[in-house]
Amino acid sequence: MQESLEEQMVTRFEDRTEAGERLAAVLPQFRERPDTLVLGLARGGIPVAAAAAKALYLPVGTVLVRKLGIPGHEETAYGALAWARGRIVRLINKPLLDRVLEHGVRRERLDEVEERERAELLRRVDLYPGTEHDLNGKTVVLVDDGLATGATMRAAVEAVREGGAATVVAAAPVASIDAEASVERVCDAVICLHLPGKFRAVGSFYRHFEQLTDDDAISFLSQ
Secondary structure, eight states: OOOOOOHHHHBSSSSHHHHHHHHHHHOOTTTTTTTTEEEEETTTTHHHHHHHHHTTTTTHHHHHEEEEEEETTEEEEEEEEEEEETTEEEEEOOHHHHHHHHOOOOOOHHHHEEEEEEEHHHHTTTTSSOOOOOOOOOOEEEEEEEEESSSHHHHHHHHHHHHTTTEEEEEEEEBBBHHHHHHHTTTSSSEEEEEEESOOOOOGGGGGOOOHHHHHHHHHHOO
């Protein structure tokens, strides 16, 4: 079936691997640079990071993150959790959280979201390789498949700063304008290939955007 003109205009990347290769092309300053790591945000950022790291001849790893989605609008994050040095970093968008509560979402439902996401984060800690890199004094390039709100990337930035990273660069194939501005405030640089004026779900900018399993993510990290 032929794609509509609108779909052709929206799609920017074939898949996460191709997006990672294209990201690497705009990051030549990091190629083969000592004391530099590429860390993908689990899970969607891992194949993007793996492709970028391979092209740049850099080691790859991961930052375990979980989005705290608004009940009924799970794609919109009111906060995020990240794993850092044996503890969970919690980041909340307070103005958005206040609005969510004002619109009648009960605090207990948000507590349930957080409890579920904490449990999932802890489940992955023992499962995923590449979470234990020594970050002290290093340059860390954090990679995700897209930034919708920027919440998980901000949590990841905080996590690697806690790990001792000296320089933190956030990189993504696509981001909303608001997310890019939000992430820019907390890291040394933000690299983004596509900043659409009208942002949809991250997956709408990819031709192939399958859900990744644990096995998929582990396979990319083990290559």
